[in-house]
Amino acid sequence: MTRRVGRANAHTAKQAGMPRIGPLAALHIWLQRHAQVSLESLGRIFSKPVSSLLTISVLGIALALPAGLYLFLVNAQSISEGLDGEARISLFIKENIEETKAHSLAETLNQRNDIAQATLITREQALAEFQQYSGYAEALEALGDNPLPHVIVIRPDASAMQPDAIETLLRSLRADPQVELAQLDLQWVQRLHGMILIARRGALVISALLGLAVLLTVGNTIRLEVQNRREEIIIAKLVGATDGFIRRPFLYSGLWYGLLGSVVSLLLLWLAIGLLAGPVSDLSRLYQSEFTLLRLSLHDTAILLATGAFLGWTGAWVAVAQQLRGMEPR
Amino acid sequence: MIHFQQVCKRFENGHEALSDLSFRLESGEMAFLTGHSGAGKSTLLRLIALIERCSRGMVSVAGHNLNRVSRRQIPYVRRQVGFIFQDHRLLADRTVFDNVALPLVIAGLGHREIGRRVRAALDKVGLLDKERRCPVMLSGGEQQRVGIARAVVNRPPVVVADEPTGNLDPELSREIMDLFERFNQVGVTLLIASHDLELISRRGHRVLCLDRGRLVRDTPPQTRDRQ
Structure with a gap:
């Protein structure tokens, strides 16, 4: 990516009287530019708080459901594994x-x-x-x-x-x-195993569908944003903007939406676990079990955030690619 | 710098906007493009801007044969041509500074360099004190000057203007033309479409006259008789 920018700079430098800059300076400018665009995109999200909050909440719920299912399965598995050795x-x-x-x-x-x-x-x-x-x-x-x-x-x-x-x-x-x-005594353990396997498949299907929902939600939001900024896009194209340049702010918007959505989903999960932890430990005490509800690990949290960001980015990419094709200066 | 060779442009509806058009504009030359509306002036400029492609013939700008420019290369060619539009085409929600800075941001220049060049360009068009304003707060003539500053800020070798004085009164038009001449004096190649024959004739530059898509007259530069 950096190399490409460097090359683009060399290209313009040669032909339009731009100053020649070293690769390090080009990298610095590139990073500066990305930081600026990402903050601008974030600012745009915060500039219309109501609609942004609605979008982000939808994303948060859509991400919280598969993450919650995952957590449920991890817990169920930890129970069944505890029993496995005790066949x-x-x-x-x-x-x-x-x-x-x-x-x-x-x-x-x-x-x-x-x-x-x-x-x-x-x-x-x-x-x-x-x-x-x-x-x-x-x-x-x-x-x-x-x-x-x-x-x-x-x-x-x-x-x-x-x-x-x-x-x-x-x-x-x-x-x-x-x-x-x-x-x-193994039979019921095997049955539990079978049930967990089915539940896991089901969770996979549901997760895929909800992931798709995240993709479409972000895609639709970005599609509207692209349409609202149509004039700006065309002007930028007229003064020599590449598709990559035009895509960039929208991809960052998608990234932010996904990331903020996963933060909301983390909050929701945290809330849900908080509500469940008490009754679960009461129940497990009745079974003379030391079982405590497993929470999302740091690793899982990182994966959830990355998944949200990735889905948002991808949704934005699809929406922008599809929209930009029809947006040439007239 | 701009070279048209037997260029034809036929639209899908069969209308032929340009027919067998040939001319050459050398580096550092300044020329007007005239003709009544519908003569093909805009189409000609749109070919230079790569908004349209010619149906036959060859267009070359700043050493690029535009027929051979791929979609991906279009932005890099456009960066070498400054465009000035009759309706300015400024970003309404950005400041004057941001509008003029756009081509430099696109080209990937650093903050400090952008600031320096934008102020230099705004200084040239006399709007240095209005860089924090939004375009809607400016008069038509000022908006046009912002558009001009944006077109020249990255020092393109070629500047093309489509009816830049179309909406301006004679006094402002004269100022804009003076501005163009100053750019021309530092070596910029200019092609200006205008139907303001009086304004054009007084300047004594080369005039290309189109009629129904054909070049009907190519008047060489005259010795100036400025009042």
């Missing part, structure tokens, strides 16, 4: 089996290659735990007899985590005559 098989032992037998069964299972760990929870332990957490302590006491069986909790080996291997493991466990029931 468990619960082995309910038949009621007539002694505790020592259950112990030795756990020992045997611990020897297997496809099992990382097998832990026995005796019916007494289970009852104690149940009384502590469920709030049914009184009801259980009224029951008198302990209704709970021995349970062996099995953590499959990492190599056995594939659906096929797990299925094989389950079948062999169920075949044991001491076992009443082998239940895989």
Whole structure:
């Protein structure tokens, strides 16, 4: 870009009596010019606050929705990933089996290659735990007899985590005559995974559509601005302005709109997270979870700002390119 | 500096605005272009400004064969020709200074150089004290002088004017013509379209007369008889 400006300067210098300038001076002038144009464009946005604010709010909402979805998915994923490593098989032992037998069964299972760990929870332990957490302590006491069986909790080996291997493991466990029931806790995790995958696809589609909305909103705003400044554009062309020169202020306008839109979307997200954080931490406390709502990281914030700026710039580019074609001096 | 060789301009509706037009304006020459309205004066100037392209023949300006100038190169050729319009074509919402500075900003000059040159140009047209005004606050003659300052601010070798005195009274017209002559004295090539025959004849410059798109008379410069 700089090189091109330098060349343009050399071109005019040779032919129209312009002073020859070094590449460093040309770069300085180029930067100066861009700073000036970008500030002018920003000034133009602020000079009509009402309509600009409306446009920027629309952009902010359109950007906040996909960013919010993303945040939701990141949170959902962090929950499901926390559970992933804990894929468990619960082995309910038949009621007539002694505790020592259950112990030795756990020992045997611990020897297997496809099992990382097998832990026995005796019916007494289970009852104690149940009384502590469920709030049914009184009801259980009224029951008198302990209704709970021995349970062996099995953590499959990492190599056995594939659906096929797990299925094989389950079948062999169920075949044991001491076992009443082998239940895989993974199923609902897998379902959650599936749901998140669908939600992620959906979010991608929605994000693309809303991105397009941002593009069109900025494009339309810039299109109107180009039309309003038609006379100015034609005069600039008559005195030798290149398309690049004419595009520049509009591209900066688009950039600013996108950037300001993403700032608004950040504010909206911040507000939404603020409203959700309390209830979410209450809920997670009910699940004995340390889960806290993930917020947008600095990296995500930078990406959101850059995306907004890029979409605004692109929208402006499309609008100006399409408008300028029909704007030749007459 | 300006060279027309058997130039034809036929519009899409079949109207032939210029037919077989040939003339040459040397570097440093000053000439008037006359003819009643519809004779093709504006079309001729529009060919020089690359607003139109000729249908046949060849137009060359400041060493560029305009037939070979691509769309992308048009701006760079236009920077070497200063245009003055009858309706001034100034930016109404910009100051006089910003209007005159436009060609320099486009050419990519630095702040300080722009300030220096704009003031020099405004000084030449006698508007140095009005640089902060907007064009609407100026009289017609002053607006035209702003347009002239803008046309010469980047020191183009060629200046072309379309009816620059069309809306001005004789006194102001005379001032504008004096201004053009001063530019001519420092080597600028000028082509001025005007139907003010009285004003033209008094100046004694070369006169190209168009009639229905043809060059019907090419009067060489006369010895001046200024009152």
